[in-house]
Amino acid sequence: MNIIDKIKQAGLIGRGGAGFPTHLKWQAVKDAHSKIKYLVINGAEGEPGVYKDKYILVNHLDELAQGVKLAADCISITKIYFYLNPKYFDEYKKNITSSFNKVGLKGKFELFKKPSKAGYIGGEESTILNIIEGEILEPRLKPPFPTECGLWGQPTLINNIETLYNVSLVNKGKYKNNRFYSVNVNFKNKGVYELSSELTIAEVLKKTGNYPEYKFFVQVGGDAAGEVLNDKQLDQKVSGAGSITIFDFKKHNPEKLVKFWFDFFADNSCGQCTPCREGTYRLREMFNETKSVAKLLNNNKLSEIIENLNLTPFCALGSSIPMAISSYLKNVYNPNK
C-alpha cells in the first residue's frame, strides 16, 4: 500500500486547525502537472496557548524528518521550505538540519524564519507563500488553491508539523489516532500531552491531572480564536489546534480577557480586508472608550461589527475572530457577578 492510501486509511486530517483530510492534499499535489513542486512545512505556531510544534521539535524531531522525507519522495518535491516560528528558529536550527540530513534530505530543504512582525496571520498557509516570495503580508484569494498554484505559481503541499509527524507514525503502523493537547492555566503552559483524539475536554483535563476543583471555564483551540466553554460544556472533543486553557471563574477579570482578545486581533490583522482591518480597530477603540465589558454591551455597533466579522472576512482567520468574545459572552460572562 502506498503512503497516500495509508494516510487515507488512517483518516489523518490537518492539525493546523482547519482539519482538512491530508490524503486529498497530497493526492492533489501529486497529480498536479508540473516539474517543480514545493513542500512547505508550517511551523508558524502563531496561535497563543498552543505549544505542540515546539514539543514535537524537542521530542520527535526524527519522526518529523521521516514524515517530511516520505512526502518529498511520494510527491517528487523539488524543494522544501521549513517555515518556522522565530522563537524556535535559533534554538532548533542545528537539530533540525542534522535530523533532515540524516534521512537524506541534505540540500533539498531551506529553513525559513517566520518574520516576527508576521504574527498570527503569518501562519495562514497562503500568507506563508506570500512571505516566502517576499510579497505583501496577506492571504491569497482561493481558488486557485496552493495544491495547484502555490509558491511561485507551482503546486505546493503545505502541512503542519504535527501532520508530518503523524505521517511517519502512519507509515510505521504506529499511528493510534492520537493528537497533542496543550493544557494551560491562566495563559501559563502546564504541559503538552499526546492522547487519543477521541477524548472529550473533561477527559483530557482529568487524564492529565489538570481538572480544577474550583469553578472554572476553558478556552479551547487557541487562546485567541478558540471557543470559550463553561464547566458544563466539556463533554465534547477538543477543536482547532488542540489547546485547553483553564480560567478561574471567580478570579478572572472580564475586562482583562476581552482586552487581550481585542488587542491581539487588532495587532495581528494583516489589514487586507475591511471587516478585519477596520472591525478589529473599532472593537479595540470601542472597548477602550469605557474599558468596561458591561458598557461595551450597550454599544449597538458591537453586534454589527461582530456579525460582520462572522460573515464577510477574506480569510478563515478573520472569520474566527468573533468566536472568543461571542462564546465568552454567551457561555460565561455574567454582568451581575
Add this chain to the structure above:
Amino acid sequence: MSITPTNNYMNKKINIKINGKKYLVETGQTILNVARANNIFIPSLCYHPDLHVKANCRVCVVEIKGQRRLSTACSTQVAPGMEIFTDSAKVKTARDTNLELIFASHREKCSDCTLQYECSLLSLAKRYKIKANNFKDRKNNYLTYKFDKSVEIDGSQCIDCQNCVDVCKNVQKIGYLEVQGKGSDRKIIPTNNKKIDCIYCGQCTSHCPVASAQEQSQSLEVENILRDKKDKTVIAIFAPSTRMTIGEDFALPYGQDNSPKMIGALKKLGFDQVMDVNFSADTTTLVEATELLERLSSPRGVLPLLTSCCPAWVKYLEFYRPDLIPNLTTSRSPHIQLGGIIKTYWAKEKKIKPENIVVVSIMPCTAKKFEITRSELKIGKNYPVDYVLTVRELVYLIKKNKIDFKKVAVEKSDNLINDGSSAGLIFGASGGVMESALRTASYVLNSSAKNKLRTSRLEFKEVRGQAGVKEAQVTLSGKKLRVAVVNGIGNVKPVLKNIKKYDYIEVMSCPGACLGGGGQPIPVSREIVSKRTAGIYQVDKTSKLRTAHDNPSAVKIIEWLKDKKLDHEVLHTHYSKKTRK
C-alpha cells in the same frame, strides 16, 4: 500575488437564480459579471475590470443559499443551481457595515474635493444612506505624498483597496507604490528603492475609487484667475482626446466629439479664447515627420526616432534609459508648441504682451502638470503653458459653476489659429501620432518621387488598436520603414530590448494612450477606451482635413516662426538624465 479567477474553458450554460429569478448563464463567470450583465446592481469599490480581483473591500458581498458566510461577488464564480441573493437582510447589514467602516477610514473633504462627482464611495454612501459620523475618522494625521507637480496620494483618504499599487506594479510595471505596515497601520507609500521613480502617468488616480490618489488640482487657482483677470488674457487650449471623453461625465455617449460644447462651456467659465490642440498636433507632425525623414536620409541620423508627446514616457526615458535620449524627437509636445505659438505669433498679431497671456491646458493627463514646469521649455521669461487641468478638473469647474453642459451654447474656437486636422485629432489614440507622421512622410516622399501618379497613403490601420505592442513594416515610396507602437508603458521593455529592429517608435504611457490617460473621466477601462477610440477614428474617417501638411495655417505659422528665428524656442526642446529627488 493575487490571481484572477480563470475562465472556464467549457463555457457551458447553467441555470442559476438571482433574487428568485432564473438566469441561464455561461460558466466561468463571476457573480458580479453575471449580475451586471443582467442589470442587477451590486456595489463594489476595489473591483476593477482591468486589474486583479482583490476582493478586499467586501462591499460586493452576496448570500448564496446553503452557505452561512457571505461571498464576494467579484471573486466567486457561478455554479450550477446556485441561488444568489444580492439584497437579503444579511447582505444589507454586512454591506452597510463595511461601507460605514470604509467611510470612517476616509477623511471626508467631499465638499471641496475635485472628484466629488466621480467618487464611487460617495455615490455608494448616498445610495445606501451611510452615516459618516458613527465612527471617528481614523486617518486624520496620515501624510499626503506629492509626486512632483503631477499626482498626490492623500493617505487620509485611502481605503486600502490597493488598486493604485496594482496598476502601478502590474499594468504599468513601474512599482513605485508599495503597501507598508500591517493591520490598521497599513499605508500606501512610495518605494524606498532609489532605482524606481514615478513617471507621473496618473493611472493610480484613474483607478482609485475614492480620489485618495488624484491630480494635484489647480482648478481653484484657475477659477480665481478667471474671476479676477486684471490685465490678463486667459486662454484655454484643449487636447485632442479630451473632446472625446468629457461627455461621459454628463451622461453623453462614449466616443462622441463634443468640441463645440466644450468650447462653449470654457467660454462660459470666462476664458477669453479657446484654441484646439489639434492644430499644434499638426505642427508637431510637421516637425517630427521632417526630423524622421532627415534622420532616415542622413548616415549619422540616430535611429530609431522615438516620439516625445507623452511626458510620462519622456520622464521614463530620462530616468530609466538616459542612453536613449538622442533617439527622442526634439519636437515639443503639441500643447507646449501651441502655448509657445500663442505667446509669440498670436500675441504679436493681437498686440498683447506675452506676459499678459495665461494659457490653461485641458489635458487627459497628469504628467502634463509636471511637463509645463520644465524650465528648458521657457520662451524668454515665459513658460508656454501656465496651468494644466485634467478633464476631471474641468468637469468639476463646469458642475461647480452649474453650467449645463448638455445645453450650453456651442461656440467656435479662435479664428487666427484653426482647429487642426483629424490627423491631429487621432494623436489621442494609440498609434495616432505614428499614423499622422506616416501620412505626412508618405506625402513628402511621394511628392518628391518621380511617379506623380502614386497617391500618398492615408490610413495605416496596422498601427491602430488596443494591442500592447503593434509592429508594422510600412513602405513609403519604395522605402521600407520598420515601426512599433507601444500602447502602455508596461509594454515598453521588450521593444527597447530589440530597439535596433525599428526606425520609428511611438510610446504612450497610458493603456489606450491619451484616451485612457490618467486625467480622463472615471471610470475608465479597456472596454471604455475601445469605445472612445472607435469614436475618434469615426471622426477622422469623415473629416475633410486628414493630414497635417494640408493645414495651411500650420505650415504658415511654422514658416513665420522660422522667419523670426523662433522655431527652435517654440517647436524644439532637449532632455536630460533624471535622478530621483
